[in-house]
Amino acid sequence: MTVTTIADRSIHVDAEGFLTEYDEWDEELADTLAAQIGIELTDEHRALLRYLRVDFADQGETATLRRVSAQTGTPVKRLFELFPAKPAKKMAYVAGLPKPRGCV
Amino acid sequence: MKELVILGGGTAGTMVANKLVRRLNRHGWRVTVVDRDNRHVYQPGLLFVPFGDAEPARLVRPRVQQLDRGVRFISGGIERVNTEESTVSLDWGLALPYDQLVIATGTSPRPSEVPGMDGPLWQESVFDFYTLDGATALRDRLATFEEGRLVVHVTDLPIKCPVAPLEFTFLVDAWLRHRGLRDRVELVYVTPLPGAFTKPVASERLGHLLEERGILVEPDFLVEHVDNDARMLVSYDEREVPFDLLVTVPLNMGADFVARSGLGDELNHVPVDRHTFLAKGYDDIFAIGDANDIPTSKAGSVAHFSVDVFVDNFLDHIAGRPMTRSFDGHANCFVESGDGKAMLIDFNYDVEPLPGSFPVPGIGPLRLLEETHTNHLGKKAFEWVYWHVLLPGHPIPLPAHLSMAGKHRVPAGSPPSEKQEA
Numbered sequence: 256m257t258v259t260t261i262a263d264r265s266i267h268v269d270a271e272g273f274l275t276e277y278d279e280w281d282e283e284l285a286d287t288l289a290a291q292i293g294i295e296l297t298d299e300h301r302a303l304l305r306y307l308r309v310d311f312a313d314q315g316e317t318a319t320l321r322r323v324s325a326q327t328g329t330p331v332k333r334l335f336e337l338f339p340a341k342p343a344k345k346m347a348y349v350a351g352l353p354k355p356r357g358c359v
Numbered sequence: 360m361k362e363l364v365i366l367g368g369g370t371a372g373t374m375v376a377n378k379l380v381r382r383l384n385r386h387g388w389r390v391t392v393v394d395r396d397n398r399h400v401y402q403p404g405l406l407f408v409p410f411g412d413a414e415p416a417r418l419v420r421p422r423v424q425q426l427d428r429g430v431r432f433i434s435g436g437i438e439r440v441n442t443e444e445s446t447v448s449l450d451w452g453l454a455l456p457y458d459q460l461v462i463a464t465g466t467s468p469r470p471s472e473v474p475g476m477d478g479p480l481w482q483e484s485v486f487d488f489y490t491l492d493g494a495t496a497l498r499d500r501l502a503t504f505e506e507g508r509l510v511v512h513v514t515d516l517p518i519k520c521p522v523a524p525l526e527f528t529f530l531v532d533a534w535l536r537h538r539g540l541r542d543r544v545e546l547v548y549v550t551p552l553p554g555a556f557t558k559p560v561a562s563e564r565l566g567h568l569l570e571e572r573g574i575l576v577e578p579d580f581l582v583e584h585v586d587n588d589a590r591m592l593v594s595y596d597e598r599e600v601p602f603d604l605l606v607t608v609p610l611n612m613g614a615d616f617v618a619r620s621g622l623g624d625e626l627n628h629v630p631v632d633r634h635t636f637l638a639k640g641y642d643d644i645f646a647i648g649d650a651n652d653i654p655t656s657k658a659g660s661v662a663h664f665s666v667d668v669f670v671d672n673f674l675d676h677i678a679g680r681p682m683t684r685s686f687d688g689h690a691n692c693f694v695e696s697g698d699g700k701a702m703l704i705d706f707n708y709d710v711e712p713l714p715g716s717f718p719v720p721g722i723g724p725l726r727l728l729e730e731t732h733t734n735h736l737g738k739k740a741f742e743w744v745y746w747h748v749l750l751p752g753h754p755i756p757l758p759a760h761l762s763m764a765g766k767h768r769v770p771a772g773s774p775p776s777e778k779q780e781a
Contacts, residue, residue: 320551355551355553357550
């Protein structure tokens with residue numbers, strides 16, 4: 256784990272830049288994180304990020320794309336448009352959550 | 360007489376029934392297990408069926424035989440749980456009243472959830488190996504498979520025994536090599552995750568296993584449909600993975616009655632407190648084993664460790680006392696890596712799989728995150744333990760909670776000589 260500076264704040268991140276401290280995230284930081292991967296956040300993005308944050312707090316794991324889709328009513332195809340190429344990874348990154356993972 | 364009703368006579372349900380019946384009968388409780396059939400399958404054995412290393416019929420035993428004589432067994436499909444009336448309706452008309460309910464109906468592969476997966480190619484060129492049927496059909500197909508592109512695919516998480524697809528990949532690689540066919544087969548592993556390994560220490564130590572064996576990995580692949588005419592997997596972002604033989608792990612979902620009863624999430628798994636397994640919003644319904652939504656592996660070892668914690672908690676719960684024991688997500692899984700070798704992984708909600716020795720710190724005989732023949736023998740010997748020790752609910756000298764003793768904390772990237780004993 257390392258400490259980096261994003262938007263003039265000290266943030267704890269893992270080797271790939273994913274936030275490791277749930278509470279260091281806020282919506283302002285999300286804008287900066289999104290900009291770093293070339294995404295400008297709209298309200299549609301932000302609603303998904305809020306769902307991801309709440310679900311993680313409840314479940315202890317980052318929601319899968321299928322779960323995000325089912326729970327928010329957003330088609331999976333739309334998730335690929337909003338967070339192009341690797342939506343699961345990108346949503347987790349911008350939401351300040353661990354990337355989706357398996358058991359090994 | 361109070362009623363404990365356990366839905367499902369698989370690994371978790373059988374252990375719960377056998378462990379509780381001895382402690383509940385004398386307190387005026389009756390223990391009932393409901394299942395739709397009387398066939399208990401030793402699921403870890405399914406992995407070996409496609410390679411002819413396990414005889415399908417030998418993996419099945421009657422459920423009733425695994426249950427203590429004090430447990431009542433009722434056969435029938437479950438229509439729904441009526442939470443208002445505290446009854447369970449069975450498909451042949453019985454309404455079974457409960458004071459406490461344990462849902463242990465597991466999770467199962469649903470090929471029909473992905474368009475085209477159960478199409479014309481199903482069990483012709485597209486197979487699963489998580490069912491007796493599927494594993495047996497795959498065995499017959501593999502017997503005549505000599506060349507082409509063999510794709511091992513995971514639809515989405517969570518799946519039961521999440522290392523099994525990797526194990527299958529290692530085993531099929533070794534199997535093809537031994538038959539002199541490996542050069543004629545392209546072997547591809549397709550996963551919705553960012554890689555075959557996603558935990559830092561496991562990736563660091565095991566990532567080479569795939570590369571060394573010439574296994575291609577297609578990461579971040581979320582399948583949208585299976586194209587039966589073109590014989591390929593197509594993802595939501597329109598990537599295509601052609602195959603001659605597809606071995607897929609279909610989407611896993613909990614039992615349909617869970618959804619009908621309003622007790623499940625979008626995959627019919629029951630949301631529970633991850634430390635006590637009490638269903639959220641209820642004080643008379645628990646869900647244990649693969650049927651719940653706890654964020655650890657869906658695996659027999661998790662069911663086993665869960666039951667150990669659950670049994671004490673349950674006795675407190677029905678006596679009106681707070682539940683004091685807390686499950687930590689402990690899982691312990693053998694990982695077959697081919698050529699008569701296996702690895703062992705041990706982890707929980709907070710601690711990723713680490714290298715070291717198990718179960719005796721510093722001695723083993725099993726090695727964590729390392730390929731050894733002894734680990735493989737451990738996996739094979741487990742079948743006897745499962746039927747004769749685990750299911751009957753006899754004590755096994757393994758603690759329910761993860762222990763750090765004998766494990767090494769490895770800073771990512773450090774060479775082996777610098778590893779420190781924890």
